[in-house]
Amino acid sequence: MVKPLGGADVVVVGAGIVGAAVAYECATAGLTVAVVERDQVSGGTTGAGEGNLLVSDKEPGPELDLALLSLRRWREWAETLDTDIEYEPKGGLVVASTAAALASLTALAEGQRAAGVETAAVADPRTLEPHLRDGTAGAVHYPQDSQVMPSLAAAELLRRPGITVHTGLTLTGLTLTGGKITAAVTDAGTIPTGAVVNAAGTWAAEVAARCGSELPVAPRRGFVLVTEPLPRMIRHKVYSADYVANVAAGTAGLETSPVVEGTAAGPVLIGASRERVGFDKTVSVPVLRRLAAQAVELFPFLTDVQVMRAYRGFRPYTPDHLPIIGADETVGGLWHACGHEGAGVGLAAATGLLVAQGLTGGKPALDTAAFRPGRFGRPVEEAHA
Amino acid sequence: MTVYDIAVIGAGPAGLAAAETAAARGARVAVVDAAEHPGGQFYRHRPGDDGSRHHHWRAFTRLRDALKNVDHLAGHRVWHAEPGEPHTLHCLVGHADERPTTVRAQHLILATGAHDRSLPFPGWDLPGVLTAGGAQALWKGHGLTAGARAVVAGTGPFLLPVATGLAASGATVHGVFDANRPDRRVLPLATDPARAIEAAGYAAALLRHRIPYRTGHAVIAAHGDGRLEEVTVARLDRDWRPLPGTGRTITCDTLATGYGFTPQLELAVHLGCALTEGFDGTPVAAVDAAQATTAPRVWAAGETCGVGGATLAIVTGALAGYAATGARPPASLLRRRARQRRLAAALAAAWPVRDGWKSWLTDDTLICRCEEVPHSRVEQAIAAGARDTRGLKLLSRTGMGRCQGRVCGYAAACLVGAPERPDRPIAQPVRLGDLAAGDTAPIHPRAGADT
Ligand SMILES: Cc1cc2nc3c(=O)[nH]c(=O)nc-3n(C[C@H](O)[C@H](O)[C@H](O)COP(=O)(O)OP(=O)(O)OC[C@H]3O[C@@H](n4cnc5c(N)ncnc54)[C@H](O)[C@@H]3O)c2cc1C
Ligand SMILES: Cc1cc2nc3c(=O)[nH]c(=O)nc-3n(C[C@H](O)[C@H](O)[C@H](O)COP(=O)(O)OP(=O)(O)OC[C@H]3O[C@@H](n4cnc5c(N)ncnc54)[C@H](O)[C@@H]3O)c2cc1C
Numbered sequence: 043m044v045k046p047l048g049g050a051d052v053v054v055v056g057a058g059i060v061g062a063a064v065a066y067e068c069a070t071a072g073l074t075v076a077v078v079e080r081d082q083v084s085g086g087t088t089g090a091g092e093g094n095l096l097v098s099d100k101e102p103g104p105e106l107d108l109a110l111l112s113l114r115r116w117r118e119w120a121e122t123l124d125t126d127i128e129y130e131p132k133g134g135l136v137v138a139s140t141a142a143a144l145a146s147l148t149a150l151a152e153g154q155r156a157a158g159v160e161t162a163a164v165a166d167p168r169t170l171e172p173h174l175r176d177g178t179a180g181a182v183h184y185p186q187d188s189q190v191m192p193s194l195a196a197a198e199l200l201r202r203p204g205i206t207v208h209t210g211l212t213l214t215g216l217t218l219t220g221g222k223i224t225a226a227v228t229d230a231g232t233i234p235t236g237a238v239v240n241a242a243g244t245w246a247a248e249v250a251a252r253c254g255s256e257l258p259v260a261p262r263r264g265f266v267l268v269t270e271p272l273p274r275m276i277r278h279k280v281y282s283a284d285y286v287a288n289v290a291a292g293t294a295g296l297e298t299s300p301v302v303e304g305t306a307a308g309p310v311l312i313g314a315s316r317e318r319v320g321f322d323k324t325v326s327v328p329v330l331r332r333l334a335a336q337a338v339e340l341f342p343f344l345t346d347v348q349v350m351r352a353y354r355g356f357r358p359y360t361p362d363h364l365p366i367i368g369a370d371e372t373v374g375g376l377w378h379a380c381g382h383e384g385a386g387v388g389l390a391a392a393t394g395l396l397v398a399q400g401l402t403g404g405k406p407a408l409d410t411a412a413f414r415p416g417r418f419g420r421p422v423e424e425a426h427a
Numbered sequence: 428m429t430v431y432d433i434a435v436i437g438a439g440p441a442g443l444a445a446a447e448t449a450a451a452r453g454a455r456v457a458v459v460d461a462a463e464h465p466g467g468q469f470y471r472h473r474p475g476d477d478g479s480r481h482h483h484w485r486a487f488t489r490l491r492d493a494l495k496n497v498d499h500l501a502g503h504r505v506w507h508a509e510p511g512e513p514h515t516l517h518c519l520v521g522h523a524d525e526r527p528t529t530v531r532a533q534h535l536i537l538a539t540g541a542h543d544r545s546l547p548f549p550g551w552d553l554p555g556v557l558t559a560g561g562a563q564a565l566w567k568g569h570g571l572t573a574g575a576r577a578v579v580a581g582t583g584p585f586l587l588p589v590a591t592g593l594a595a596s597g598a599t600v601h602g603v604f605d606a607n608r609p610d611r612r613v614l615p616l617a618t619d620p621a622r623a624i625e626a627a628g629y630a631a632a633l634l635r636h637r638i639p640y641r642t643g644h645a646v647i648a649a650h651g652d653g654r655l656e657e658v659t660v661a662r663l664d665r666d667w668r669p670l671p672g673t674g675r676t677i678t679c680d681t682l683a684t685g686y687g688f689t690p691q692l693e694l695a696v697h698l699g700c701a702l703t704e705g706f707d708g709t710p711v712a713a714v715d716a717a718q719a720t721t722a723p724r725v726w727a728a729g730e731t732c733g734v735g736g737a738t739l740a741i742v743t744g745a746l747a748g749y750a751a752t753g754a755r756p757p758a759s760l761l762r763r764r765a766r767q768r769r770l771a772a773a774l775a776a777a778w779p780v781r782d783g784w785k786s787w788l789t790d791d792t793l794i795c796r797c798e799e800v801p802h803s804r805v806e807q808a809i810a811a812g813a814r815d816t817r818g819l820k821l822l823s824r825t826g827m828g829r830c831q832g833r834v835c836g837y838a839a840a841c842l843v844g845a846p847e848r849p850d851r852p853i854a855q856p857v858r859l860g861d862l863a864a865g866d867t868a869p870i871h872p873r874a875g876a877d878t
Contacts, residue, residue: 083818083822084822085814085818089817089821193821194821197808197822200811267862271829307798307827324510325507327509330862331862334860334863344859345860345863346859346860348857349856349857349858349859349862350831350856352852353850353852354852363704
């Protein structure tokens with residue numbers, strides 16, 4: 043019944059942006075890669091989020107280091123990949139509404155600058171964004187904040203020679219011999235391999251369980267509003283300074299402080315909210331209302347602009363807001379690259395690099411201790427209810 | 428009380444019949460409809476209609492008269508249906524002076540109908556190429572001048588009223604081309620006397636206007652410099668592939684095409700209604716014997732649960748009206764529904780969409796007109812790993828534009844080989860200011876209706 047598919051050095055589970063990045067970097071390192079995706083390329087959260095590559099929203103620490111490494115890699119990818127992945131280093135503008143907010147934003151920016159982020163204080167943000175409301179206290183400009191189209195990027199990365207993509211295939215388990223992986227088992231056959239990378243995003247806990255391991259990854263829902271196409275009125279990624287506090291919060295309650303930005307195609311994107319409500323797909327009108335109100339508050343001209351659509355996705359949340367990158371501590375040959383919450387696109391490139399370096403025995407480009415899969419201990423507990 | 432017992436969405440045949448039935452049972456009913464005038468697709472399809480030539484006019488006037496027993500909220504576009512106790516309909520009224528409002532009701536009946544289904548072909552984006560629904564709007568007086576040269580193409584019996592409507596409004600119709608060759612012996616029209624009379628009426632009208640009617644033919648390309656000037660018509664094989672050497676051109680300035688209808692399921696999806704396959708295999712709201720959807724206190728009627736014509740819409744609407752008021756329907760109504768459903772299934776089987784239309788496409792034929800996505804880019808997206816319309820949208824922008832895939836969705840689904848999964852949390856564009864404004868100005872039932 044279980045027939046062998048072609049073998050590969052590495053089997054990557056998930057064809058989202060993280061799986062694609064891992065596959066690409068492994069292939070670049072000379073490994074043969076089979077990608078197993080139960081739905082389609084970008085069928086998970088990657089196709090239901092946005093494409094911000096942000097350093098501005100990260101506090102100094104391991105995640106910011108990862109983001110900076112990733113940003114450099116994204117820039118290289120944008121130059122080397124054949125197709126347009128809509129990479130645009132448009133810069134971010136974080137706006138403070140009060141003197142107190144500006145003070146904490148300025149303090150954050152100082153720490154970020156020490157960690158290698160380019161920042162510039164902007165006394166009058168309307169010099170950069172003429173349609174912004176007046177009466178703000180000030181802003182910080184982050185020229186490195188960039189943009190890609192994640193689905194196109196994932197598809198393009200997966201076209202690299204050395205990668206075979208199997209869509210419509212679900213990983214159901216592993217074959218182990220002496221505690222080491224010898225094959226990945228799917229619902230349509232087994233793939234002989236010595237290494238499996240769990241890049242199943244928000245479903246990574248389920249995949250870990252199927253592989254005999256355990257991870258605390260849970261969904262955190264987000265909604266995005268998309269307007270009718272407009273001439274370019276908004277040039278940067280603009281958001282209110284409250285955003286940084288929201289990202290770091292772990293509460294189940296609703297948090298919104300949307301990034302507002304114009305896109306090359308014309309529509310303005312407003313997103314996203316953060317709520318821990320499981321995989322509930324029901325549209326929340328109050329959440330949409332809040333996103334709209336906050337966008338209109340930043341850019342009053344948006345009042346008369348029509349929203350054409352809204353969509354939602356489920357971020358892969360971890361209790362400490364850090365991604366899980368590294369070798370599983372019990373199952374030999376199993377690796378994890380998941381749990382990137384609201385920054386998986388931004389962090390994908392570095393994640394791919396680190397996993398490829400680990401699998402080929404290379405020296406990691408940065409210290410990965412903070413991302414260790416084993417850091418949560420067992421049994422896994424919900425850090426935040 | 429600020430809540431309706433029942434809100435019916437849609438004032439087409441299904442919605443009107445539902446409202447009439449529910450109101451007759453004493454329920455406080457609102458009929459919420461985007462259009463300014465009641466009637467939906469069917470009763471709208473004739474100009475300044477005095478009803479003289481309309482087969483179902485008596486039924487319509489009766490249903491329309493029943494509106495005086497309900498609150499008819501005309502010109503109310505529902506942008507989102509929020510399930511709850513009560514359910515909330517988030518609406519927009521007006522256009523330039525748009526304002527938001529809400530309607531609350533314990534029970535909902537969805538009768539949101541269907542929209543025209545198009546198939547792409549080279550030149551279908553030229554001005555002058557219309558859908559059947561677009562042609563309806565035209566002969567209502569928007570710019571169609573007597574002497575316009577029109578061609579009607581597509582598949583299904585509804586091409587006939589489109590052609591006779593165009594002719595009656597002064598156009599010269601140079602042919603009706605139905606891509607199918609429905610077998611006259613199995614043609615089920617005879618089992619339904621009303622339809623047989625209707626069909627005979629249209630046939631007579633075609634003759635009177637000297638309109639040629641060809642089966643097994645299609646318009647496979649439209650041509651023109653900046654607007655429609657001529658079309659290529661070809662004979663098709665059984666699978667709708669053009670037979671070599673049969674192409675000929677017809678000069679025309681108007682082409683109305685229609686390949687059936689796609690139910691509007693946005694609100695059903697908002698409310699959490701399960702979907703199933705309709706008579707022709709495309710998604711519809713799943714309903715039980717009482718027209719109840721899988722969502723609590725939500726019923727569906729008319730094209731929302733299967734494209735089957737005005738009579739089926741009226742019958743299912745009435746059944747939903749009974750069920751939503753907790754009343755038992757007359758057995759005769761159940762028998763009529765069974766008969767109309769058999770008929771709808773037979774019509775769907777006689778007028779399918781066959782795969783060969785894909786051979787009409789060239790690499791640069793636009794599939795998505797809003798985002799200008801050519802066929803070649805759709806094929807690239809499929810090669811890159813898209814397996815349904817959502818994947819196609821992400822990898823090629825197909826369906827991402829203004830119409831949100833309402834025009835190209837069916838064709839895109841055929842090309843990628845998986846059914847559409849309608850998921851549009853916002854069913855009608857809404858201004859950010861109105862969205863931000865929150866729950867303003869809810870509509871309360873008219874005081875007098877509280878009996
Ligand atoms: C509204 C919203 C906005 C966002 N905005 C941003 C942003 O601006 N910038 C940013 O960096 N990030 C953003 N994110 C977060 C980002 O989208 C995610 O972190 C990222 O997409 C995760 O990628 P992934 O590859 O890990 O997961 P996914 O894209 O979910 O991929 C995992 C894949 O694994 C597959 N899979 C699961 N189980 C199995 C199995 N058993 N067998 C085979 N396949 C399986 C799934 O089908 C899925 O395709 C946003 C998220 C949301 C929801
Ligand atoms: C050209 C043409 C010719 C036809 N000829 C025939 C024929 O000869 N015989 C026959 O039996 N059938 C015919 N039909 C089919 C017939 O029109 C339909 O079967 C019938 O109208 C279906 O009724 P309904 O009530 O389900 O939907 P509809 O009549 O489509 O009514 C749906 C209503 O819901 C409203 N609505 C939808 N969404 C929203 C929203 N979000 N907010 C507010 N309102 C909303 C719409 O505005 C519309 O008024 C024809 C159709 C066409 C287009």
